[in-house]
Amino acid sequence: MMNRFDTNEITLPRTRPLCALYEDRSEPSRKRTKGLASFRLPVVFTILLFGLMLGLQEQGVGQVSIFSEDFETDGNGSRYTTSVPELTDGGGDYFTRTDGSNISGEAFSGVRGSYYFAAQDIDGDQPELPVSLTFSGIDISGKTGLEFSIYLAEDDDGSNQDWDGPDYVHIQYRIDGGGLTQLIHIESSGGTNTSPAIDTNFDGTGNGSEITDTFTQYTASISGTGSTLEIVITLNLDSGDEDIAFDDLSITAVTSPTITTGSASSITQTAATLGGDITNTGGADITERGVFWSTTDGFADGTGTKFSETGTFGTGAFTEDVTGLSAGTTYYFKAFATNSAGTSYGSQGSFTTSSSATAPNVTTNAATSVTDNSAILNAEVVADGGQSVTERGFVYSSVDATPEIDEGNVTKVTSGTGTGSYTSDLTGLTSNTTYYVQGYAINSVGTSYGGVQSFATPKPEAPATPxxxxxxxxxxxxxxxxxxxxxxxxxxxxxxxxxxxxxxxxxxxxxxxxxxxxxxxxxxxxxxxxxxxxxxxxxxxxxxxxxxxTTALTAPTVSVASSIGSNQFVANWSAIDGADGYRLDVGSTSTIFDNSSQLTEDFDSGLTTSYTSGTITLDSGDWTATAVYQESGSNSRSGFAARINDGTANAHITTPSLNTAGTVTFWYRELSTGGGTFKLQKSTDGTNFTDVTSQAYSGNTFTQFTHDVNDSSNPIYLRVL
Structure with a gap:
């Protein structure tokens, strides 16, 4: 545990609002045993702190610690005083700073470090009760929101909590030598051999949280402020088993912020950017921050001209834009920050405004809302150079990478006067084109450009797929x-x-x-x-x-002949859209369209006994197939047959090129039950097929299929799918 009085910074979180009191049992550590005497004694002790101030450390908007005592070193006479000398009989009578080795009979858990202060049966060795422990000289100048915290414990083994009515421990405070004010009171719960507890209404009876053998944090608010604070702990414990132990006393508060003054920047004839850096909020929100400036060297804090902003702020740097200055003048300035405890000021800085006018200071920003034919140009006149800006705008080009006014292939658009941000909406641009643009500003001194920005228009939106x-x-x-x-x-x-x-x-x-x-x-x-x-x-x-x-050319439908004579008739058929002409075959028998003489195939040779895809050379020519193989025996009608695997997508067998197609005849059967259909299709190019007809399977008995295709296209291909 660190010494509470070294120069290192420590922090404690803010706890409760004014007059709040609560316990925190969240930090148990280790158990320690102490001795117990056989007689009782009430004790009062006082702790004296001689103006000890700790370093302050920022913790968000939490409070900072201004005092703490952990008893790790002997502070009697320096950090605190007791109304009677510390005492112990090595057993159960004691009023002393201890690590447990010089007392006995008590058992505490959650001890905060090695040492703490404890008391029991004080009048066993000391006749005067009560006794007190006093911490004085605590500097609270300029501090608000004071919070007091202490860890308390009392031996509890299930049978030894026997505080009586007269037993108590009172923690009180006074500011600047005034009267004592109640802070935390511990009383018996009423009657004899009762548990000690917090007296929430200060009526002499413990009615709040019970003090147990585990060190537990209790916190209360200190009302008011001043220069010096004194904490007094008064004890009246006059019998064995009437004990108390406490450790890690602390006081937190809100202090004024810590701030440094920054350097001046963006200095012109009439303006500058000033600021500061808040390095510590003092434990409370910053409600105002800014700068004071003056032409007087060493001007007093809070005087001069103020530029500030109000709100809720934390640590960090900030700036203020100061305007309305005079050219060629030296100014002095201080950053400041205000919280609930007060206002702090940084050291004084200085700067001198420009003594002569210059061309404006302008910045070109990136174009926005770019489409295939439009865009928004953006720029800012940061400073007018000490003279009014009479014209501002943009120059742009798709050819000149550094466009300026009056150059060839450069377009100028104006956009008002004065300082500040400005824009221009461009339309009528060419798609898929890179443009180069500069913002410009003009005053009586001259013309300034803000640097080149470029943007590319995209191609227009394409149509969806037709x-x-x-x-x-x-x-x-x-x-x-x-x-x-x-x-x-x-x-x-x-x-x-x-x-x-x-x-x-x-x-x-x-x-x-x-x-x-x-x-x-x-x-x-x-x-x-x-x-x-x-x-x-x-x-x-x-x-x-x-x-x-496009669809295939369909065959015309032949209708009944008309104007029939002894040696003539008129043939009639339906017109076909897109047909350039028709071919007419006339015969005396129906076998005119019989192609049996054109192509016959028994599949006895050329197929293999495994599924084949591609070109297959058979007796009748080169067929094409997908998933076809040669069947024999009972699966063929006679000799061999072609088997098409209907479990394969697009399985088929296709004839060689024919010069016409009349009647198609073949035998078929279904090798396995399950039903389904096959299609007869035709094509004039061997690639794009159209349906001629379809046929449902008729079981596993060979059945003859016959269909009149009657298509005189040349070439023509037929396939079974």
Whole structure:
């Protein structure tokens, strides 16, 4: 434990408001045993403190310690006085500073250090009661909010708490030699052999917290202030087991702040920035801080002209902008800070204002709210240089990196007069462009610039990925969402995903609105479309790429012939959108569309016994397949069969290129139950297939499938999916 009277700084938190009293049992340490005598004696003792002042240390807005006593060293006669000499019989009669080795019979816990002060049965060896312990000469000059704290304990083994009615310990104080004022009283709880407790209403009976064998902190407020404080502890304990122990007395208070005066800065002809640094609040909020200035060297504290701010402040540096000064004049100034205890002043500083006018002091700040075609420019005239600022504004350029007034490719915009911050809203800028800007200010001396700031306008917002509607074999409609601020749009259409080539008329085609009908397209072809938004400031990046395939050319529907004669008739069919012409086959039998002579395949050779994907060379030519292998035995109708794994996505088998397709016939069966369907599809390019028909599985018995495709396209591909 540190000596409470060394020169180091210590701190204690503020505890309770005026006249509050409470206990704090939060700091137990170790247990100590003391002796017990067989007779009683009341005692009074006094502790004398000769003007001891401790260093002060800031702790937020908490109070600072101005006095403490921990009894770790003998202070009788120097730090405190007793009304009778300290005494102990080595047993149960004592009134002394002790570490427990010269007394016996008592058991305390939470001892604060090695030594404390204790008393029991004082009149066993001392006939005069009460006795007292006095701390005097405590300097409280300029201090407010005084708080007293003490740790108390009384032996309690479950049977030895036997204070009687006359037993008491009174803690009182006086300021500047006045009368004693009650602070903390400890009384018996009434009657004989009762527990000692805090007497909250000072009526002679303990009715508050019981004093136990654990050292516990009790705190009370000291009302008023003055120059010198005295604490008196009076004891009247006249029998065995009527004991008390106390330790770690302390007093905290609010003091005036500690402040230093800072240096002057930003000095012009008529203004300067002054300030200070609050290094210690004195234990209370700072309610006002600022500076006093004067043209008189050594001017008195609190005189001169004041620039300040009020509120709630802590430690730290602050500044005040002082204006209205005269050019070429020496000024003296002091920083000050005020709390509830008073006002403190820093040492005197000085500065001299500029003696002649200069060009203004201006600063260019970063542009804000930058869009593809606009921005807000920002600057500040920090000082007018001693002459009025008659014009201020900005110069900017996308070419000149250090723009100034009257230079080529430089635009000037004005923004008022005088000092302070100012702005300008620019519009009509070009997107995706870097601009260079300087704030400027003009007075009678000349023009000043605030330094170059740059900003870049982004590209305009691009449209969202286009969508499609009204899709046919030769046309579709492209749709997009309008972009705010766009005046038109550019559209690219290509059959290549990298847009290496373009559909005629659709490279950078200007369109408007939110849709465009596109015609003259090819059947069964995938097209790629992208958009750009055109703004007055420029053109956006590309949108995402929209993809759409036109539908396949469908076969016409043949209707009943008309105008039938002996050797002629009129063939009729439905018109097909986008068809350039039609091919007509006429025969005397229905086998005209039979392609059996064109392609026959029994799958007896060319397949493997594991699932295969890719090109498969069979007897009838090169087929393509995904997840197909050769089946034999009971799983084939005769010889071998092609098995398609419908557990694989897009599993299929596709014919070689055919020059026409009439009737398709094959046998099929389901190898495992579960149901489902297969599709017959056709394609003119071997890539983009359309459905011809679908067929539900009919169980695990081979069933013949027959369908008239009747498509004379050349080439044409058929596949089972």
């Amino acid at each position: 969508t499609f509607s009204d899709v046919s074999g030769t046309s579709f409609t492209v749709n997009w969402v309008a972009v705010s601020g766009a005046t038109s749009y550019e559209m690219d259409i290509s059959t290549a995903s990298d847009f290496g080539s373009f559909v005629s008329g659709y490279e950078n085609k200007t369109v408007s609105g939110t849709s465009e009908a596109v015609s003259g397209l090819a059947f069964s072809t995938t097209y790629y479309v992208r958009m750009r938004a055109v703004h007055t400031s420029g053109t956006s990046e590309n949108s995402g790429t929209g993809t759409q395939a």
